[in-house]
Structure formats: C-alpha cells, structure tokens
Amino acid sequence: MWQQPEAELLSLAEQELRKIGLLRDEKIAGGFVVRLPRTYPIYAGDYKHILSEIQTYIKQFENLQVVGRYGAFKYNNQDHSLLMGILAAQNVLNPGKHDLWEVNSDSEYVEEASVDAASATGKMPVPQ
Numbered sequence: 001m002w003q004q005p006e007a008e009l010l011s012l013a014e015q016e017l018r019k020i021g022l023l024r025d026e027k028i029a030g031g032f033v034v035r036l037p038r039t040y041p042i043y044a045g046d047y048k049h050i051l052s053e054i055q056t057y058i059k060q061f062e063n064l065q066v067v068g069r070y071g072a073f074k075y076n077n078q079d080h081s082l083l084m085g086i087l088a089a090q091n092v093l094n095p096g097k098h099d100l101w102e103v104n105s106d107s108e109y110v111e112e113a114s115v116d117a118a119s120a121t122g123k124m125p126v127p128q
C-alpha cells in the first residue's frame with residue numbers, strides 16, 4: 001500500500017467513504033495523498049527492554065520531561081497525549097508529582113468512554 005500509486009489510493013478512499021455512507025452520489029472534486037513515515041510506534045522484538053534503558057537514561061535529567069506518542073514511544077491516542085501534556089505542566093509547577101511513564105501503560109486501546117456529569121456540562125475534568 002505504501003508504494004501504491006496515488007490514483008489507486010484515491011480510488012480506495014472513495015470506495016471506503018461510499019461504503020460507510022459518508023459519500024453517496026456526490027462527485028469527488030479532488031484529492032491528494034500524504035505519505036507520512038513512522039506514524040505508529042511499532043512494538044517489535046525486545047522493545048520493552050530497549051525502551052527501559054532509554055527511560056533510565058532520560059530519568060537522570062531532572063529538568064527534562066518526554067511526552068506524547070513519539071516522545072514516550074507509546075501507542076497513545078489523542079486523549080493520552082493531551083493528558084501527558086497536562087500532567088507535564090503540573091510537574092513544572094510541582095516537580096515529581098506525576099510519573100508520566102504511567103500514562104497509557106496498560107497497553108489497552110480504548111476508543112469508548114462514558115460521559116459523566118462534569119463533561120456533559122462542558123467542564124472537562126482536569127487531573128489534580
């Protein structure tokens with residue numbers, strides 16, 4: 001797929017958009033393909049051991065925090081990455097308060113969540 005010609009990928013995208021009902025009889029005006037390398041952290045081989053060596057090395061720097069999908073090499077969704085950012089900001093105000101490596105450490109991919117009363121009123125709960 002990585003090497004497929006642009007026209008074929010555009011055609012595939014069109015078919016899929018029609019299949020899931022986002023497009024019906026509408027015509028496509030245009031499209032383009034962006035090939036972005038290394039967008040997914042790939043957990044292969046002995047990555048945990050290698051990653052733990054890097055974590056240990058990084059931990060010696062008191063004024064350095066690594067966050068996000070690429071900073072932490074975690075299969076984050078956007079919620080995880082935003083949470084890491086919020087917790088990192090809190091660590092600046094209160095050093096050592098949160099262990100950022102603990103965010104998304106259960107390896108579960110969660111796409112569903114329930115809306116509680118706070119978020120239903122538009123007030124996003126911020127971790128304390």
Ligand SMILES: Cc1cc2nc3c(=O)[nH]c(=O)nc-3n(C[C@H](O)[C@H](O)[C@H](O)COP(=O)(O)OP(=O)(O)OC[C@H]3O[C@@H](n4cnc5c(N)ncnc54)[C@H](O)[C@@H]3O)c2cc1C
Pocket residue numbers: 039040067068069070071075076077078079081
């Ligand atoms: C195809 C795909 C589909 C996804 N679908 C979903 C989804 O449906 N729901 C969901 O919650 N998450 C989804 N994600 C995951 C989500 O995109 C990521 O979890 C989130 O964007 C990670 O945020 P981040 O801040 O870690 O990294 P990013 O959002 O990638 O931000 C990193 C930024 O750093 C910049 N950068 C990189 N190197 C340098 C450098 N040397 N100097 C300066 N800037 C640099 C990059 O240009 C980029 O802007 C998807 C990801 C992909 C790839």
